[in-house]
Amino acid sequence: MTEATLTSRAAPEGTVLIFSGRLDAEAAAALWTAMTRALAAKPNVIDLSDVDVMDSAGAILVLRAGDAVAVQGGSADVLAVLERNRAALKAAPVPSETPREFAPITRFGGAVYGGMQAALSGIAFAGEALVAALRVMFRPRLFRGGEFLRHLDEIGLRAFPLTLLLGFLIGLILAYQSSIPLKRFGAEIFVPNLVGISLLRELGALLAGVVLAGRTGSAFAAELGTMTVNEEVNALRIMGIDPMVMLVLPRILAGILVMPVLTLLMNLAGLTGMTVVMQSLGFPWSAVSNQLQQWLSLGDLMGGLFKSMCFGLVIAAIGCRAGLSAGFGPRAVGDAATAAVVGGIVAIVAMDGVFAILFFRLGI
Amino acid sequence: MNDETIIRVENLAVRFGPRTIFKDVSFEVKRGEVFIILGGSGCGKSTLLKALIGIVPIAAGRSEILGVDLAQADAEGRLGLLQRIGVMWQSGALFGNMRLSENVELPLEEHTDLPRPAREALARAKLGLVGLGDAAGLLPAEISGGMAKRAGIARAMALDPPLLILDEPSAGLDPITSAGLDKLILDIARSTGTTFVVVTHELQSILAIGDRCIMLDKEARGMIAMGKPRELRDTATHPTVRSFFRREAA
Ligand SMILES: Nc1ncnc2c1ncn2[C@@H]1O[C@H](COP(=O)(O)OP(=O)(O)O)[C@@H](O)[C@H]1O
Numbered sequence: 001m002t003e004a005t006l007t008s009r010a011a012p013e014g015t016v017l018i019f020s021g022r023l024d025a026e027a028a029a030a031l032w033t034a035m036t037r038a039l040a041a042k043p044n045v046i047d048l049s050d051v052d053v054m055d056s057a058g059a060i061l062v063l064r065a066g067d068a069v070a071v072q073g074g075s076a077d078v079l080a081v082l083e084r085n086r087a088a089l090k091a092a093p094v095p096s097e098t099p100r101e102f103a104p105i106t107r108f109g110g111a112v113y114g115g116m117q118a119a120l121s122g123i124a125f126a127g128e129a130l131v132a133a134l135r136v137m138f139r140p141r142l143f144r145g146g147e148f149l150r151h152l153d154e155i156g157l158r159a160f161p162l163t164l165l166l167g168f169l170i171g172l173i174l175a176y177q178s179s180i181p182l183k184r185f186g187a188e189i190f191v192p193n194l195v196g197i198s199l200l201r202e203l204g205a206l207l208a209g210v211v212l213a214g215r216t217g218s219a220f221a222a223e224l225g226t227m228t229v230n231e232e233v234n235a236l237r238i239m240g241i242d243p244m245v246m247l248v249l250p251r252i253l254a255g256i257l258v259m260p261v262l263t264l265l266m267n268l269a270g271l272t273g274m275t276v277v278m279q280s281l282g283f284p285w286s287a288v289s290n291q292l293q294q295w296l297s298l299g300d301l302m303g304g305l306f307k308s309m310c311f312g313l314v315i316a317a318i319g320c321r322a323g324l325s326a327g328f329g330p331r332a333v334g335d336a337a338t339a340a341v342v343g344g345i346v347a348i349v350a351m352d353g354v355f356a357i358l359f360f361r362l363g364i
Numbered sequence: 365m366n367d368e369t370i371i372r373v374e375n376l377a378v379r380f381g382p383r384t385i386f387k388d389v390s391f392e393v394k395r396g397e398v399f400i401i402l403g404g405s406g407c408g409k410s411t412l413l414k415a416l417i418g419i420v421p422i423a424a425g426r427s428e429i430l431g432v433d434l435a436q437a438d439a440e441g442r443l444g445l446l447q448r449i450g451v452m453w454q455s456g457a458l459f460g461n462m463r464l465s466e467n468v469e470l471p472l473e474e475h476t477d478l479p480r481p482a483r484e485a486l487a488r489a490k491l492g493l494v495g496l497g498d499a500a501g502l503l504p505a506e507i508s509g510g511m512a513k514r515a516g517i518a519r520a521m522a523l524d525p526p527l528l529i530l531d532e533p534s535a536g537l538d539p540i541t542s543a544g545l546d547k548l549i550l551d552i553a554r555s556t557g558t559t560f561v562v563v564t565h566e567l568q569s570i571l572a573i574g575d576r577c578i579m580l581d582k583e584a585r586g587m588i589a590m591g592k593p594r595e596l597r598d599t600a601t602h603p604t605v606r607s608f609f610r611r612e613a614a
């Protein structure tokens with residue numbers, strides 16, 4: 001087969017573009033710029049008599065000339081390819097350019113609007129969940145006990161090792177770091193106060209929340225997101241089963257119940273880590289325990305545990321909502337999981353701020 | 365149509381673990397033919413196609429495609445061969461994060477030097493050819509199953525391969541679209557000499573487009589018939605083959 005060429009010639013009927021050789025994808029790529037130049041001269045006729053073979057890519061090259069330019073010559077096969085592609089292109093109009101918008105303003109407006117929509121749908125979701133919870137309260141038969149126990153196991157029991165490890169290390173680190181400045185004043189004995197209060201009041205619940213958001217919020221979102229994408233959630237709905245009752249409530253309840261336990265473990269592990277450091281600094285266990293008993297109140301612990309239950313509720317709810325509102329396509333599930341983790345962590349930190357103000361006002 | 369052999373299969377067998385899916389499958393496909401593979405669901409039609417293109421390992425026998433024995437070809441030979449085969453998967457297998465036009469453009473981007481506008485126009489033409497001209501900007505999740513099949517065909521045709529393998533192209537399509545697809549296959553086969561291997565159950569389309577066919581059977585674990593569709597319809601003696609072509613319950 002001969003290599004493809006493109007030449008032009010002046011003739012009585014106007015400028016003639018002459019293609020020859022094998023017009024395939026390779027030739028189309030090689031001749032593309034030559035064709036651009038040739039088209040600038042406004043040809044009137046295209047001659048395909050010397051074309052041996054043409055494939056779709058070659059046809060696309062020739063068809064750049066548009067319908068106004070007449071085609072002459074060419075074998076039946078070549079013309080068939082050309083006409084098939086001409087018809088196909090007609091059937092596939094060039095998508096119209098979307099009008100250019102003034103980007104910053106539209107984007108800002110879009111963000112505000114999107115944020116408001118999200119807030120509204122979040123409130124709607126909370127309302128739906130509440131209604132579902134009330135319904136289940138009056139008809140406990142609806143509640144999926146097995147489902148609930150499975151979640152308790154998955155998000156609770158299986159998170160114990162991670163929680164213990166994290167708590168122990170955080171306690172260790174906090175104790176070490178705070179012992180350095182306190183040592184200068186000979187006040188190392190107050191390390192247990194500092195670590196104890198920060199763990200019980202703040203860090204225990206917050207860290208347990210981060211564990212829950214990372215392990216469980218994302219898992220909820222992925223699980224429910226997959227079900228949504230596969231239309232399993234729709235299948236539930238048309239069976240008359242409320243996804244809120246079957247899928248969301250057991251998860252939220254498990255989240256609420258598991259969090260105080262995780263927080264308590266986190267606290268204990270943290271205090272253990274702190275004790276190890278204190279021992280290495282030469283303080284006996286009795287001194288540490290004495291210090292803790294004297295300065296920590298039950299209120300500190302209870303406040304932390306109460307917060308943790310609220311965190312559990314919010315993280316589980318955000319995870320479920322992210323899953324149920326998953327979009328289409330292969331990225332939807334991943335996006336939902338990300339949204340669950342990010343949303344969960346932001347939400348608990350924000351809530352923690354609100355609690356801080358609240359507890360301060362109430363004098364707890 | 366000349367006598368060049370595009371696919372030659374000799375005593376092919378495929379096993380998954382201890383299970384023999386089929387054995388002793390032999391046939392030849394000539395250039396320009398529309399070759400049909402028939403058989404009940406689960407008899408191994410998709411597996412046979414995958415064995416042909418080297419995705420499923422062959423337990424026994426030989427298969428040669430466009431003159432290349434995939435079992436013996438080196439990486440370069442395989443790649444060169446795979447560029448000359450277009451495959452439409454049973455599930456469509458469109459890339460979910462790409463628009464339909466991008467799905468069709470992908471093989472062009474990978475295997476040709478065509479500039480971007482050429483690729484775009486070519487992708488539009490392929491989509492127009494299968495009746496998806498106005499859906500080029502959609503994502504696979506946004507189209508129906510039948511549209512996904514057609515988009516899969518458009519993608520398989522992107523490089524104008526001399527051999528097109530289609531796994532159940534008309535399953536799930538309405539009769540009009542399905543007939544349009546038959547016409548398209550015939551049109552391409554006749555005008556470009558493209559060879560087709562098609563898995564299909566549509567009796568009408570088998571009779572309309574099939575030059576020759578083979579029928580696989582689950583119980584027999586192999587071929588139970590080979591020949592021209594009309595002849596099989598009129599003369600077959602094997603009960604399963606007869607009941608298929610006469611649309612009777614076996
Ligand atoms: N990767 C695999 N591993 C094990 N068995 C398989 C695999 N793929 C297919 N099979 C089995 O091979 C048989 C044929 O499958 P397939 O070729 O998809 O049938 P069909 O004729 O409907 O296309 C089926 O029984 C299926 O269970």
Ligand SMILES: [Mg+2]
Nearest residue numbers: 409410411454
């Ligand atoms: Mg199959």
